[in-house]
Amino acid sequence: MTATSEPGHGRPDPGLSAIISERRQLTNLAYRLLGSLADAEDVVQETYARWYAMSPRQQEDIDSPGAWLTTVASRICLDLLGSARLRRERYVGEWIPEPLPDRSEWISGRSAGVADPADRVTLDESVSMAFLVVLDALTPAERVAFVLHDVFRYPFADVAAIVGRTPAACRQLASSARRRIRAPRPDTASSARRADVVRAFKRAWEAKDIDALIGLLAPDATATGDGGGLVTAAPHPVEGAEQVARFFVDRPTAAAGVTLLECAVNGQPGLVARLDGVTVSVMAFDITGGRIDHVWAVLNPDKLRSWTTG
Template structure:
């Protein structure tokens, strides 16, 4: 996104660096609220457009530009979440949040052309796929209150200005959201164990070893594939470890020339499937103990724009 370096009266804008320094924070907030980097970027662009639509006098009257930008971005996200719920109800197949690559992939890869390195999303626990999926179960107001207060540490008074409710009501929203998160949580495996299971899964998939795959999957494992209606994918979750293993092997049979790569997906070990150097599928994994309990496979090309082509990553 380009923004004016000078206001309309032609004078240098001494506050430009301060205003633009908020961009990364806004991207981080908007992605967690929306689960879509493309939508997050649109929100930030619209937020800055509203700032620069004001006169210099109006801008100077705002005591905290950063708080103003966050308030505006939060309100735009709240509106979008309401309309997104309607859109996702009519989405063909299952909707999965947009997966994000590791920073090194982003810097060197195709995504670097669309996302400024300074605007990259910070990959922490509030960005892993399991967490983002839980957020999808919340009401828009719950999601905004929870993310802004619990993740970004805004006060309930500040959240109230965005959500349009009292601070007490926002506290209750965050409490309800927190309860949803706790109810969905499973003990996470150590990073090394998680990576090892993903690596073993990759090798078993490549070897078409169904017994090995079943052994890596929890008996109640679930796989959700998001094709966006444009790319063939399971319209409903695949449930059961053996069923998931068979589904995965069927995919391997239909596309024998796919290259599987171990990559970081939303801060955790995952897999990327490429065909002729183009990323076709990004898979995120949820692990509990010694088994894989959930797989999210994103095939919708609209959600894979940040992923590099072959040879551009590490």
């Protein structure tokens, strides 16, 4: 670690700058592992607390502070993933990862209410709602090995040191994770085309046009809501195009004072529902071949804090 500046000179500590510069990388990693920005931030805070709990001499003995921070953060996440399964058993209804707003939304002339989460988490395919939901089906060890190696490109020797297994065992974990992750169906549609589908869904929903909704949904489409027991949400996924269409037609939209807005959710076209200026639901979509395969609606207010407008 770079030595600190002499006291009294008022110069910034270059070593401190190097440590703090790792914060975004740690947040990106922890969010992908946990599916929660709030939990990811707690992990980063705990990681830095452990760093600063060491003496300056102990810190100087660490060859790569960035690697040390990544190892500690990953191990904390691994422990949290193990306990998360027990917490999920007590969770009311379906659990959906925490959605993230984008700095620049694809709706013309409108910027996202809160840019900060987008500053902390790089929004790409590895944080799409569809991908995070699939990751949540993995075992904790599979998820950590897969994300570290396949997403962040850490060699298996480094993954092994983090997970506490041999490189060969970590290779098997990542391989098992790949098999369990359903290969996405080819979709060459542009982001603009997917945005058009979401926009058409919004208009059909507002018009309560059930036939139009059915036409936009894949035959085996599903819709999942997450209210966390704090607000009303369907206790189980709704399955089938007609059933999903009828479910949305029966739900209140703009006619009941709710405003639907097109926005980016985890970097993909989505919708936000607001009531009296307060975000009450964020919807993410999985779209293939011009049809919607899945709708995820997050209504749990604890997961919508990043969407609070100032």
